[in-house]
Every structure is written in C-alpha cells, then in structure tokens.
Amino acid sequence: MTVVGGHKLSSIKSMKLFVCLIGVSSFLLLIFCLYTTISTPEKEVAPLSLPNDGYQNVVSYELWRSQTIVPEKYNEHQVKARIIRDKIKRLVANNQHQATAPAAEHRNRTIPLNRNVQIFYHGTVAWYKPQPTRPTGDRLVARIYENNSVSFKPNDEPVINTAFYPKRRLYNTTEAIVREHFNEIQNCGIGTVILGWQPSFSDYLLRVIFKVAQQYDLQIAIEILEYPDRTIESIRSNIKYFTDGFGKGPAGIESTLSYYNVLSKKRELPLFYIRKAYSIGDTEWKRLLSRNGILTVRGTSYDAILLAHITSKDHKSIVRRSGFDGFYTYLPSNGANYAATWKNWNQLKKFADSYRLLFVPTIGPGYYDRRKYERKANQNHGITNIKRYRSNGQYFDVGWRTSLKNNLQIITINSYNNWVDGTQIEAAIPVFGFRDYLPGPPEKYLDLTQSWVEEYVKYKLNNIKLNKKTDLTLNCYDFINNTIC
Secondary structure (H helix, E strand, C coil): CHHHHHHHHHHHHHHHHHHHHHHHHHHHHHHHHHHHHHHCCCCCCCCCCCCCCCHHHCCCHHHHHHHHCCCCCCCHHHHHHHHHHHHHHHHHCCHHHHHCCCCCHHHCCCCCCEEEEEEEECCCCCCECCCCCCCCCCHHHHHHHHHCCCCCCCCCCCCECCCECECCCCCCCCHHHHHHHHHHHHHCCEEEEEEEECCCCCHHHHHHHHHHHHHCCCEEEEEECCCCCCCHHHHHHHHHHHHHHHCCCCCCCCCCECEEEECCCCEEEEEEEECCHHHCCHHHHHHHHCCCCCCCCCCCCCCCEEEEECCCCCHHHHHHHHCCCEEECCCCCCCCCCCCCHHHHHHHHHHHHHCCCEEECEECCCECCCCCCCCCCCCHHHCCCCCECCHHHHHHHHHHHHHHHCCCCCEEECCCCCCCCCCCCCCECCCCCCECCCCCCCCHHHHHHHHHHHHHHHHHHHHHHHCCCCCCCCCHHHCCCCEEC
C-alpha cells in the first residue's frame, strides 16, 4: 500500500509540473508576439500617382480614397473625442499659416472637363443678416445664442449669417475672387457653372463671370430665381436677354453660355433652370412652352432646354403638362421633401423616361444654416428640419453613389459657395464659434468632388465597355458631355 501511495503522489507532482511548464511557455510566447508586433515598423504605402492621359486611365475612387482619406469610425464617443482633439491642435497651430497654405498637389485634375457635372454658384454671398437684432437682457437667452455661435455686435453692426468660416475670409466678389473660384471648379473636373440670377443682379459682375468662365473653359447655365412680379412675359424676356447677349447667335459662334446638342431637335440649345417653377400655373407655362402658345419659344431663335425646380410628387404632372424639357431637385437635404429624397429618384427617373423628360438630381456635401426649425407632425411626415450633417464626407459620398446607381445623365451639386445654407464645397478653416471640415483639410470637399467626378466618368465608360456599345448603340444615359436626347 505504501508503494502504491508513493506512485500516486509522484504522478500528481509530475502532472502539476507539466501544467506549470505549459503555462510558463504560453506566457513567454505571448510576450514574444507582443514584442514582435510593437517593434516591427509599419510598411509605408506609396502615394497613388494619378495618370494624366485623358479618360482611359481614370483611377477608381475607392482605391484613391483608401490611400488618402482615413475611414471614419462608427464609435460616436471616440469620433467626437478625436475631432475635438484634432480641432484643438489645429487651433493652437497658426491659423494664418493654414489660411495661406498652397493647395495639395494631389488635387491636380487628371481628366478633361465634364459638362454633365454642374455646380450651383452664387455671384455674391450674403455674409450678414439683413436686419440684425440684439438679444434681450435675459442672461439665459444670451447664453443660448452664445452657445449657437452667434456673435452679437452693436445695433449698427451686422451679424454673421453663416455656420462655416471661409478660408478666403468674408470676401466681396471681385474679378480676382471669381478667378480663384473658377480655377478650383475646373480643377475638380466640373465643366458647367449654374449661376443664380435675377434682374437685380449686377450687370458688371455678370460680364466678369462670363469673361472669366471663358478663360477657364467653363460654360455658364442660368438659373432664373424668383423675383418680384415674375411672369411668363418677364421670363421670356430673361431668356431673350441671355440668348442675344451671350448666346451663339445665327452664325453659331463659340459661346460661354451652356449649350447642349439636342438629338431630337437636331440643333444646339442653351440650358436654363427655373427655380420654383410650380409657383406659376401650368396654363401660363403653356403660353411659353407649347408649340401653339402665344408667347412660345419653341421652334424660334429663343428655343431652349428649360428645367423646372420641383419639390413634391404633384409637381411632376405640372412639369409634363406645362411643356418643360425636364426637372431638377435643387435641395441637397435627403428626406426633406419628395423630390430631394434619394430613394424616390428611381421613380422620378422612370417618370421622366416615360415622357421623354430629363431628370436632373441635386446632391451636396450637407446642409447647415443658422435658422431654427420646429418639428411639426402634420408637415412632410414630421420633417421640417432640413439640416444634414456632413459626417466627414460620408453624406456626400452616399449622394454620389445614389446618382451613379440610377445611371443619371446630368448631376448638379449644391453648391460651390452657398455659405448661408452651409452647402458649400469651397475651403473653410477652423475658427472659434464656427463649424469646419475637421478632421479633414480646408479643401476636403474640393478633393472629394474631384474624385467623384473622375468616378462618374469611369462609371460611364465602364458601362459602355462592359455592354460592348458602339456609337450607333449608345442610349441617352451613355453620353457624358454636351449631348442629350
């Protein structure tokens, strides 16, 4: 019995020793792995060099973005903390140096200008509220306004009306500023600028814009805004003014006014956008747009491609009955109304195709203005706040992907410099009390726009290549420059 007990005791000791050895070896292996991971330097990824030989070698946006833009994390707390840390670092650094820093090299355009990607442009920016008011003496009210980054000045001084602060400061639009703007727009690959216009627009500034656009090989499409006493007669007069003053004329000379080759009419026609066209009845529009209308432009020297701004589902029928050539959405806030809702774009495109109309969607990097909104359940499914956060560029990305998915012919961007609505892609810098593009650089949305224009061209060309289409088998949505059906 003693011998058997001794054997059992020795076997237990041997097993304990074996277990201890396994534990120690595992611990040493873990330490070795951690040391190797920490001490091994990360491999540097060489920057992607974009080719510069035309459409054929357009680089995929996803590949470009994976090497240039840090993917956004979805842990909200960590993202906010990181953004705050980055903002503090940038503000501690010299803001003046950032404001004068040269543009990054990778923003050089790699493809020809594309006329089918168009951007809304404001000749002048209303930097200040038209009738500034001073808050009450209530400290609580003053604190609320202060937390909303609204600076109150003496009654005789205006209040800044923008949520972002531009890299160029609060500029007045001069010829030099227009040159800088149009240089950035053409550098993005955008070929057409949509200029918001009304009769009170400065004639001098208008001619400066057309002059500079010609120098940068850009074309100008006119968006006729709402103005007092706007009628069918005045709109016809507006079209006549631009066709006579800036158009090609009977001789067919080169023009900076945006013209498209319309296959169904076998002629080139200028392009006009009509803001809030639904404010005028369809019977009135027929006088201008039907062939038998008393003021018709159809078949005359003032014939044009006229696109109507729509917001609701009913506006589609108004466009069709009125005789418009198509419609556009303008508002870049997804879900704010029927036309601006991305999931409805497929329906809108099918409607346009069935009646041979042109559907032109509008996308944007976001929407953030100074106005306050109240949510009302009986309006627009409870959606009255049209603000949309940029989410470090992700909102812009989804808008572009939705447009490409629907294979749309013309895409409009709202906007280059609508600072009042906060839809601009123009460079913005971090300033206390204002929003910014951090953690990205001031030119972040110029970079994104350029990348997506390249992706748009690549998508169209790949679609033609995959379907083995020739010049004789191309359809309306295959054209990528200056041609519509």
